Amino acid sequence: MNVGEVPQEGNATHKGQRRGVYARDVDGRLRLVLSKGWEAEEIVTRQAVEAFEALAAAALERARLGKSSPLEYHMYRARMDPVLLAQASGLWRWRVRRHLKSTVFAGLPPALRQRYADAIGITPARLETLD
Amino acid sequence: MDTATGGFIHRQASHCESGVMSAILRHHGQPISEPMAFGLSSALAFAYLPFIRLSGLPLVSYRMLPKAIIRGLQKPFGFAMRTETFASPEKGAARLNDLLDAGQVVGLQVSVFWLPFIPPDFRFHFNAHNLLAYGRDALTGDYLVSDPVLETAVRCPAADLARARFARGALAPKGLLYYPANPPREPEWKTAIPAAVRKTARIMLHTPFPLIGVKGMRWLARAIGRLPAAADAQAAKRYIGHLVRMQEEIGTGGGGFRFMYAAFLEEAAPLAQRPALAALAAELVDIGDGWREFALAAARMIRDRDPLDPARLAQRLHAQAAREQTFFAALADAVRK
Structure with missing residues (x-):
């Protein structure tokens, strides 16, 4: 890649930050060049973000209908899945999966709620709500 | 900066x-420069590790696993x-x-x-x-x-x-x-550089484990070829999008590690008094461009600008594997004792 070919089309996901890449300068030597990002990267980054946004939206819908717990919504909002939430909270996967149900979640003791809230990085009060 | x-x-x-x-x-x-730190620690690699999952998708790495650079610089710089x-x-x-x-x-x-x-x-x-x-x-x-x-x-x-x-x-x-733990000292360039390059060539060509190096690329290519493009397009798109993310964000962009290693070879050639290394840098830049093209082709399929065709991506990956095999064999020759 030559210096002139370093993508500068801008990548909205970078929020204005520039990243360094090595490219060939006019004198034939490779050097670090700052890039505003390129579209291919933006596409795959947005794809991954949108996948979690879709999961969170679906979970929100289910939670509003009482078919799922707010925990499921907050889990996807934090870009986690049940496997990662189990690792982050130190609980078994099957317990996490069970706690995602609205009926089971409603009966969770405060200590467990606190544990989930810590793993997700929100307050226990917010974990009860859908915002 | x-x-x-x-x-x-x-x-x-x-x-x-x-x-x-x-x-x-x-x-x-x-x-020392960043490429020198990267090259001297023999950090360039390829690894396809389907048993380590990130959001349910396999870990693909274009370099050695974390901490390889931290550990790998200890010997050349004579410090801990x-x-x-x-x-x-x-x-x-x-x-x-x-x-x-x-x-x-x-x-x-x-x-x-x-x-x-x-x-x-x-x-x-x-x-x-x-x-x-x-x-x-x-x-x-x-x-x-x-x-x-x-x-x-x-x-x-x-x-x-x-x-x-x-x-x-x-x-x-x-x-x-x-x-x-103690101050680093200047490396013996003439021995440290060839040793580091030999190690990289060995990892890429001769790791006795089929998921590492050029063999790992071929293994991944076959996995891509098996993606169910027709049956579950979303899952296939998620998989190839994930590969490109591992390459772009986590792998510093468009075969970024290949460009960085090329910069290392260029810088290393006069220090090690092995001019052949500088000549090989150009070929590696071309290989890096091949990775960029792979990322672009995948991104276009994800956004439906091109029809979703995992077999075509697999073919590109096989081509990259073949080029890297030739390149690293030449690199090994260039630093033979």
């Missing part, structure tokens, strides 16, 4: 671990890196504060997700990011942080840094911090 604060100079790099290690060595009087992990965030914070108060510049492994200065779209639960702490604001408790992939040094609130250092999951950092 360079910002000086309290004796430490922030310089932007292309990749986190090589950026952190070159900054630590520079700070301790060994002025002290690494410490901690059972609790409190102990981890106390030790970091002690080291910073003693004037040490400290490398840290962190999760990207909890870092407030990273743009929101990049904040996934990826646990093997590296950055440097070089001081602390006595008033607010904020850490002075040099993240090599950023243009300038930043500040990070203590609570956020603690979360990032003690995130759990795959590749959990466990609060890992590292710093030199």
Whole structure:
């Protein structure tokens, strides 16, 4: 890649930050060049973000209908899945999966709620709500 | 690009671990570039590890696993890196504060997700990011942080840094911090460079495990070829999008490691008095461009600008594997004893 070919089309996901890449300068030597990002990267980054946004939206819908717990919504909002939430909270996967149900979640003791809230990085009060 | 604060100079790099290690060595009087840190630690590689899952998708790496650069520079620079992990965030914070108060510049492994200065779209639960702490604001408790992939040094609130250092999951950092235990000295370039290059060529061509090096690329190509494009287009798109993300975001962009290694070869040739290395750099730049084309082709399929065709991507990957096989064989010849 030559210096002139370093993508500068801008990548909205970078929020204005520039990243360094090595490219060939006019004198034939490779050097670090700052890039505003390129579209291919933006596409795959947005794809991954949108996948979690879709999961969170679906979970929100289910939670509003009482078919799922707010925990499921907050889990996807934090870009986690049940496997990662189990690792982050130190609980078994099957317990996490069970706690995602609205009926089971409603009966969770405060200590467990606190544990989930810590793993997700929100307050226990917010974990009860859908915002 | 360079910002000086309290004796430490922030310089932007292309990749986190090589950026952190070159900054630590520079700070301790060994002025080396990021590509030199990357090349001398034999960090270039390829690995397809389907049994390590990130959001249910396999780990694909275009370099050696985390900590390879930290460990790999010890021998050429004749020094020891002290690494410490901690059972609790409190102990981890106390030790970091002690080291910073003693004037040490400290490398840290962190999760990207909890870092407030990273743009929101990049904040996934990826646990093997590296950055440097070089001081602390006595008033607010904020850490002075040099993240090599950023243009300038930043500040990070203590609570956020603690979360990032003690995130759990795959590749959990466990609060890992590292710093030199004794001062590094200048390498014996004429022996260190060929030795490091030989190691990279050996990893790429002769690892006795089929998921590493050129063999790993072929294995991944076959996995892509088997993707159910017709039956489940969304899943196939998620898989190839994930591959490109591993290459672009985590792999520093468009075969970025290939470009960086080419920069290393160029810089290494006169130091090692092996001009053949500089000649090979050009070929590796072309291979890096091949990775860029792979990423672009995949991205176009994800957005339906081209029809989804995993077999075509698999073919590109096989072609990349063939080129890298020829390249690393030539590289091995160039540094034969």
